[in-house]
Amino acid sequence: MARKFLSGNEAFAEGIRLSKPQVISAYPITPQTIVVEKLSEMVENGSLKAEFIHVESEHSALSCAMGASAVGARAFTATSSQGLLYMAECLTYAAGGRFPIVMMNANRSTALPWNIYGDQRDSLSQLDCGWIQVYAKDAQEALDLALMSYYVAEHREVSTPFMVNLDGFVLTHTYETVDVPTEEQANRFLPAFESDHKLDLDHPCNLAFSAGPEHNSAFKYKEHVGILKAKGVVAQAEEKFAEIFGREYTGLTENYRIKDAEYVLVTLGSIFGLAKETVDRLRERGQKAGLIRIRYMRPFPAEEIAEAVRNAKAVAVLEKDISFGYEGTVYTNVNSALQKAGISLPTVNFIGGLGGKNISGEDIEEIFEELKEGYRGVKFMGIGGDGQWRR
C-alpha cells in the first residue's frame, strides 16, 4: 500500500486502474474530466491495459460500455450532470439488459440556471432507472468503492449496473491523503468478470431483446430482485475487503453516535465529515445528537434507518436536492422507511447546498436547533419553509 496525496477524481481513477476494466468509453465533463484524463494517461503509458474509446457524447459512452459488457468485457464510464441526463435513455437499457457496468458520476447541479458546481440533483433524478447508487464521503472511500463496485455489480445474483457518486469539487477536486492498494491486493479481492450471458459464437444466446405484456413484469421483477440482492453482496464484499485491505465499511449506511441520540440528522455524501464534527461539538454541550449517512440510495437502507431512529425524538434529512412541487427525494424515501416500520416521528427536510452553495458547521448546528421545534415539512436552508418565510 502506498500513501499518496490525491484528489477524489485521482483516487477514483487509481481504484479503476486496480479494477482493470477492459473497455473505457467516456466523454469529459466538469467536474468529472480528471478521471477520464487520468485513465487515458494510464492506458497511454501502459499501466492499464484497456481499450480507451473516445466517444462523441454521453449517450454513446454508455451505449459503447453496454456493447463491451455484452461480449463479457469489464466496462467503465464516467459522467456528471447534463451528461448523465443526456445518457438517461441508456441508463434503463443497461439496467434492464443486466449489464454490470460501473459508472462514476461527479455530482453536479442541473441547468437552468446553468451551473457547474456540486449538488445531488443529477443522480437523484435517476434513482428509478435500475442502477445501484452509492455516495462516497471522501477520496479513500471513492477509491475503495471503485473496487467494490465491480465485485457487487458483476456478482451473478446481482448483475446490475453500478453508479458511484462523488460530490463535485468538494470531493472530486479536493486533495487528501489516500492509501493506494497494491495490484496484488486488488487481484486477490476482485475476481475476473465471468458471464454466461454474453455474445459468444460457440454458445449463442439472445441479449437485449423485447418482452411484451405477458413477460415484461417478470423481467422487471427479476431486475428488482437483483438490486435487492446487492445488499447481501455488499456485506460480503466489505468483509473480504476488510480482510485484504484492513479498512472496514458498514453496509448501506454509516451511523455516528446514534445509540442514545434524540435528534438525528440523515444525510449523504461528503458533508458527513463536517456533520460528524458538528455532532461532536453538540455532544460536548450535552445535546444528544446523532448522525446517519446513507451510503447506498439503491438498494435503499429502509430497515437500517428505521432501526437507528426508533428511539429518537425527531429526524432531519439534509440533501442537495429537491423534487420540485413536493420535497427532497431522500426525504420521501426516509419517510417511507419510517412509515413501514410503524415509526411516527416529526421529520424535517432541509434542502441545502444547491448549485454548490456552502453548508457550514453553523448551518448544521442550526438544523439540530430547528429540529427541536417539532415542525414537519420542507425547509430551504437560508430561505424558509414550505413556500413561506418562517424566521
Add this chain to the structure above:
Amino acid sequence: MTEILWHGRGGQGAFTAARLLGAAYALHEGRYALAFPSFGPERRGAPIRAFTKLDARPIGDRSEIEKADFSIFLDDTLFGEQAFSQLKPNGKILLNTKRHWEDPKIVFLNAEAIALEILGLSITNTVMLGAFSAVFDGITSDDIVEVIHENMPKKLQEKNIAAALAARRAILQEK
C-alpha cells in the same frame, strides 16, 4: 488545525503550492491535510485563491477558509487592508514584495528576485512554499525536497528545490 490561505493570479501556481504543502505535511503518519483551489472556471491572470488545511486528525470541514493562520500572497498587487480581516487573531501574512514592511504581522521577502535568479522565471509558488516552511514548524527542508521529488516533473525538480530552500534560508536569517 492550521489553515493556510493562498492568493495568486491564474498561472502563478498558487494551487500547486497549496497542494505541495498538504502533501509535504501528510508525508508523516498521523498527520492529515486537505488542499483545494477556489472552484470554478480559471483564467490566466485573474485573482485566485487556494486553501490548505493541516491537522493531527482527519479533517471533516471541506469548506473554504474564512479566517486563516497564514495568508500567503504570491503577488503583492493582490494584497490590501482586507487581508487582515481574513486572519485569525495570531495569524500572519507572508508576502512576496520588493517593499519593506514594519508591521509585525507581515513576514515579507522578495520572492520574485529569488525565482528570477534560480528558476529564471518570475514564478514564486515553490519559493513561497520554502518561505512558509521557515515560519511554520511542521515542514522541514527534507519534507520540501521529498515532496518536490514526488510531485513535480523531473526537469523542474532541482531548480525548484534550490529556490524553495533559498527562500527558507533567507527568512530564517532574518529571524
